[in-house]
Amino acid sequence: MNAKLGAKPFDSTRIIRLIGGLLFLYLFLGFMLLPCLSTLTSIFTAKDASGKTDPLAVIRFFLAGNMGKYVLNSLKLAVLLVITVNLVGISIVLLTEYFDIKGARILRLGYMTTMIYSGVALVTGYMFLYAGDGILTTALKNAFPGFSSKWFSGFNAVLFTMTFACTSNHMLFLRNAIRGIDYNTVEAARNMGASPFKVLFKVVFPTLLPTLFSLTVMVFITGLCAMSAPTLLGYDSINPEIVRLAGSSTADEAFPQARAALLSIILAAFTIVLLTVLSRYERKGHYLSVSKTKAKLQKQKITNPIANVLAHIYAYLLFIIYMTPVVMIVVFSFRSWESVKARSLSKGGWTLLNFFGSQDYQYQAASGKMKVREGAITGVFANKDTLGGIQTSFILSVIAAALACVIVVIACNYIFKNKQKKRSVLVEYALLFPWLLPTILICYSYRVFFNSDSVWYVFGQNLYYGDRVRILIVIAYMVVKLPFSLRMIKASFYTIDEELEDAAKNLGAGPLKTFIQVKLPIILPSVLAVFALNFNALFTEYDMSATFNSAHGRTYAMIIQSMVQDEGMSYTNLNASGRRCASTVFIMIVSGLILYLVYGVGARDLSERLVSREKRRQLARKLKGLFVKKEKVNDP
Amino acid sequence: MIQMKDIVVKFDDFTALHKINVQVNEGEFFTFLGPSGCGKTTTLRTLTGFITPTEGRVFVRDRDITDVPIEKRNIGIVFQSYALFPTMTVYDNIAFGLKIKKLKKPEIDQKVRTIAKKVDLSDEQLAKAVSQLSGGQQQRVAIARALVTEPDIICLDEPLSNLDAKLRVQLREELKKMQREFGITSIYVTHDQEEALTLSDRIAVFNKGVIEQIGTPNDIYNHSATEFVCNFIGDINRLSDQVVRRLIDGGAKLDPKWHHYIRLERVHVNETPKGGAQTLRGRVESREYYGLYIKYYIDLGSQIIKVMERNDGVHIYDPGETVQVNIDPGDLMSYAPAGEEGQS
Numbered sequence: 004m005n006a007k008l009g010a011k012p013f014d015s016t017r018i019i020r021l022i023g024g025l026l027f028l029y030l031f032l033g034f035m036l037l038p039c040l041s042t043l044t045s046i047f048t049a050k051d052a053s054g055k056t057d058p059l060a061v062i063r064f065f066l067a068g069n070m071g072k073y074v075l076n077s078l079k080l081a082v083l084l085v086i087t088v089n090l091v092g093i094s095i096v097l098l099t100e101y102f103d104i105k106g107a108r109i110l111r112l113g114y115m116t117t118m119i120y121s122g123v124a125l126v127t128g129y130m131f132l133y134a135g136d137g138i139l140t141t142a143l144k145n146a147f148p149g150f151s152s153k154w155f156s157g158f159n160a161v162l163f164t165m166t167f168a169c170t171s172n173h174m175l176f177l178r179n180a181i182r183g184i185d186y187n188t189v190e191a192a193r194n195m196g197a198s199p200f201k202v203l204f205k206v207v208f209p210t211l212l213p214t215l216f217s218l219t220v221m222v223f224i225t226g227l228c229a230m231s232a233p234t235l236l237g238y239d240s241i242n243p244e245i246v247r248l249a250g251s252s253t254a255d256e257a258f259p260q261a262r263a264a265l266l267s268i269i270l271a272a273f274t275i276v277l278l279t280v281l282s283r284y285e286r287k288g289h290y291l292s293v294s295k296t297k298a299k300l301q302k303q304k305i306t307n308p309i310a311n312v313l314a315h316i317y318a319y320l321l322f323i324i325y326m327t328p329v330v331m332i333v334v335f336s337f338r339s340w341e342s343v344k345a346r347s348l349s350k351g352g353w354t355l356l357n358f359f360g361s362q363d364y365q366y367q368a369a370s371g372k373m374k375v376r377e378g379a380i381t382g383v384f385a386n387k388d389t390l391g392g393i394q395t396s397f398i399l400s401v402i403a404a405a406l407a408c409v410i411v412v413i414a415c416n417y418i419f420k421n422k423q424k425k426r427s428v429l430v431e432y433a434l435l436f437p438w439l440l441p442t443i444l445i446c447y448s449y450r451v452f453f454n455s456d457s458v459w460y461v462f463g464q465n466l467y468y469g470d471r472v473r474i475l476i477v478i479a480y481m482v483v484k485l486p487f488s489l490r491m492i493k494a495s496f497y498t499i500d501e502e503l504e505d506a507a508k509n510l511g512a513g514p515l516k517t518f519i520q521v522k523l524p525i526i527l528p529s530v531l532a533v534f535a536l537n538f539n540a541l542f543t544e545y546d547m548s549a550t551f552n553s554a555h556g557r558t559y560a561m562i563i564q565s566m567v568q569d570e571g572m573s574y575t576n577l578n579a580s581g582r583r584c585a586s587t588v589f590i591m592i593v594s595g596l597i598l599y600l601v602y603g604v605g606a607r608d609l610s611e612r613l614v615s616r617e618k619r620r621q622l623a624r625k626l627k628g629l630f631v632k633k634e635k636v637n638d639p
Numbered sequence: 640m641i642q643m644k645d646i647v648v649k650f651d652d653f654t655a656l657h658k659i660n661v662q663v664n665e666g667e668f669f670t671f672l673g674p675s676g677c678g679k680t681t682t683l684r685t686l687t688g689f690i691t692p693t694e695g696r697v698f699v700r701d702r703d704i705t706d707v708p709i710e711k712r713n714i715g716i717v718f719q720s721y722a723l724f725p726t727m728t729v730y731d732n733i734a735f736g737l738k739i740k741k742l743k744k745p746e747i748d749q750k751v752r753t754i755a756k757k758v759d760l761s762d763e764q765l766a767k768a769v770s771q772l773s774g775g776q777q778q779r780v781a782i783a784r785a786l787v788t789e790p791d792i793i794c795l796d797e798p799l800s801n802l803d804a805k806l807r808v809q810l811r812e813e814l815k816k817m818q819r820e821f822g823i824t825s826i827y828v829t830h831d832q833e834e835a836l837t838l839s840d841r842i843a844v845f846n847k848g849v850i851e852q853i854g855t856p857n858d859i860y861n862h863s864a865t866e867f868v869c870n871f872i873g874d875i876n877r878l879s880d881q882v883v884r885r886l887i888d889g890g891a892k893l894d895p896k897w898h899h900y901i902r903l904e905r906v907h908v909n910e911t912p913k914g915g916a917q918t919l920r921g922r923v924e925s926r927e928y929y930g931l932y933i934k935y936y937i938d939l940g941s942q943i944i945k946v947m948e949r950n951d952g953v954h955i956y957d958p959g960e961t962v963q964v965n966i967d968p969g970d971l972m973s974y975a976p977a978g979e980e981g982q983s
Binding site: 500502503505506507508509510511512516520521524525527608609610612613 | 687689709710714715716718719720722724725726727728735736739740766767768769770771784788
């Protein structure tokens with residue numbers, strides 16, 4: 004017999020564990036493995052014109068037809084994005100963190116704007132400026148009548164937009180990496196006669212390589228899986244094609260579903276290979292500072308005056324590119340309908356109409372008579388569709404973000420309690436599994452697999468039918484967010500001192516009480532942060548809801564996208580541009596608030612909270628004192 | 640009061656404890672001392688209930704508690720890291736165990752404030768987060784939390800190991816004072832022999848899962864039962880075969896095959912030999928100045944012997960100086976080599 008660590012007699016926790024295990028298995032097999040496997044098999048079960056199953060039909064079609072074009076286009080975008088995003092991303096980090104550039108703080112704020120608006124909001128923002136009817140294009144057309152209004156479309160537009168949209172990770176991770184460099188190594192190199200640029204290439208860059216490699220892989224995958232920019236700007240890449248094929252029928256073209264499946268499997272294969280390469284590279288280890296007394300990095304002055312001026316010009320040029328859409332969107336979100344419609348500040352006035360309230364629309368009918376459509380010009384919170392989209396996105400995102408956190412917290416608690424056991428490794432791998440799959444594959448698989456009455460483990464219900472699609476969206480959102488939640492929450496579990504659990508046990512607390520009263524409060528800030536970040540990402544999410552493409556699951560991002568698509572068509576979507584601007588501002592406020600709550604308020608520990616509570620009390624006492632004094636003065 | 644009988648703890652193929660037998664008296668300050676991995680913490684965890692022994696029984700006041708759950712053993716623990724709950728205030732940390740016991744609020748409040756007073760924690764400190772306290776204050780909170788539930792025994796698992804040297808000495812004294820005040824039976828785990836010697840009424844020295852010796856600090860230091868104990872406790876000189884031979888030639892009755900040790904302070908320099916002390920000639924190789932004492936490294940030809948002399952400000956010897964080294968064979972601790980039985 005061996006010694007038992009904290010041995011306890013048989014109790015109800017074993018039953019709870021069993022139920023939890025079965026639920027977990029249900030989730031993994033039913034909503035991760037089976038739908039994706041079904042997608043994979045559908046490629047080889049396509050039927051030819053005679054109704055016979057032809058396992059290689061889709062492959063032959065792929066090789067013979069133009070399907071390869073979508074893959075090549077996506078690869079082209081991914082490869083070029085790696086170059087452009089790294090160029091811009093490394094530049095903005097060096098300009099704000101490494102080189103001494105005047106006004107770096109303001110520049111940093113500008114470069115970080117993509118952290119508060121991304122995806123559809125960002126693309127439509129860029130379109131508001133650069134598209135055929137955009138502010139800049141309109142101004143250029145007015146100045147140069149021969150200027151093509153379609154200059155901002157297709158591949159170049161996608162590449163341009165995504166280049167600036169995808170630098171958020173550089174601002175987060177590369178910035179941290181560069182700030183972690185031991186300044187003594189820079190000083191040592193300078194002391195040995197190296198010029199600032201030599202130091203940059205020989206000392207600084209090698210230490211940043213692991214981070215840069217990770218970022219490069221992530222950018223490549225982002226490019227490969229791009230959805231909103233190609234859809235809105237018109238570029239034939241894999242994801243928009245999958246969505247198109249998923250909505251097509253065999254009456255229109257040859258086995259569209261199987262082709263969509265093949266394309267999503269190709270995406271998955273690329274993702275798996277890239278992530279495997281990345282994890283192998285990460286396992287090799289990083290360049291760790293061996294310094295015992297790390298010195299803080301000091302900004303490097305560019306000694307060559309010409310290089311210094313050029314660097315400043317480049318920095319501010321990038322700042323203008325980053326800031327112009329933001330400024331324009333914010334400004335125009337407060338402009339009247341006439342001003343937004345004309346893309347001009349000289350017409351109309353300032354208003355809150357794009358956010359709240361409505362206005363009548365006057366127009367001249369074919370008969371020549373002036374007619375009025377009452378309340379046709381609406382703001383974000385007065386427009387039924389937009390409000391519905393916000394509501395749908397809000398509810399689905401809150402539920403999914405919360406579920407992902409709950410599942411991961413329970414799983415992490417299990418993983419840490421069973422550290423040495425193989426089954427805890429299995430649980431961890433199962434939760435990381437969706438990381439290997441492009442979101443589009445998961446959503447496409449759900450759309451096809453659950454669009455049936457014969458899935459027994461969901462009680463034969465067609466989950467793609469009607470409002471039930473919302474359940475599918477919630478599950479898809481949740482599944483997609485599991486790997487990120489696991490990585491973040493697991494890290495917070497490491498901060499729990501193992502002796503705390505022993506201490507609680509010694510003081511008489513059972514496992515549940517220990518978890519709720521001791522462990523959960525420690526990890527709660529991280530859990531809430533993960534919840535907020537998950538919500539932030541899902542609230543404006545477009546790719547997944549577009550893949551489901553259901554009228555019953557029209558999310559906020561889909562509504563924003565429709566504001567671009569329908570605008571101007573017989574004025575059916577009046578003031579869509581105004582609402583688009585206001586929506587982007589609303590998203591910026593929500594994201595900004597969440598980031599502040601996560602990194603500002605949420606990062607405070609108990610001592611900081613107690614200090615601020617004391618400050619609030621003191622202020623309240625002061626105010627009360629003033630009030631009492633006043634009362635006394637007033638009292639005759 | 641505590642009796643651990645024939646305790647064996649096995650983890651798969653590894654035996655962590657081999658038939659441990661310990662008896663601790665009521666009110667005693669008892670220390671488990673030994674190097675890392677010797678089994679002292681495993682013994683403590685067996686006593687507190689975190690580990691169920693493979694063999695043997697644990698008794699407290701003649702009651703067999705081997706199968707009693709952790710929370711029902713009424714043993715308070717002060718952990719190495721203090722294990723203070725970082726999301727709770729000092730007050731809530733101390734009150735945690737009382738709340739679990741579902742005591743009424745006024746009673747909890749009264750108990751928390753009483754114990755806080757005893758360990759010198761102010762009302763202001765009770766309202767603070769534990770991270771706002773110094774290391775010493777945190778230790779007092781940990782002690783208060785362990786004592787507030789009025790346990791029969793308090794176990795302290797290396798509570799001073801994370802502190803700097805100065806604070807360690809200061810808290811050591813406070814700890815002893817507190818233990819005397821509360822009069823509670825205390826089990827202290829440490830790898831620091833100085834801590835063990837200064838704090839304990841009795842010490843159990845552990846090595847490789849067995850207890851080498853149980854005794855008072857004086858027994859352990861001056862009458863080390865085994866060669867391991869004698870080496871582990873304090874600084875010591877093992878005499879070379881040549882030095883032993885010279886002592887035998889001078890009339891000492893020593894077995895040349897055995898290992899002979901002498902404490903640094905038992906060797907004297909340039910003193911008139913007392914009793915049966917024998918004199919050897921040596922040359923000062925180097926010296927270390929400690930203020931109250933001076934440590935000399937003296938070359939006896941066949942070995943460098945360490946000597947700790949009281950600093951009287953007059954008799955200070957420089958490196959290179961020839962000195963007389965006095966060793967009394969009666970001060971030696973001698974052990975038979977491994978495989979042979981015996982100790983003298």
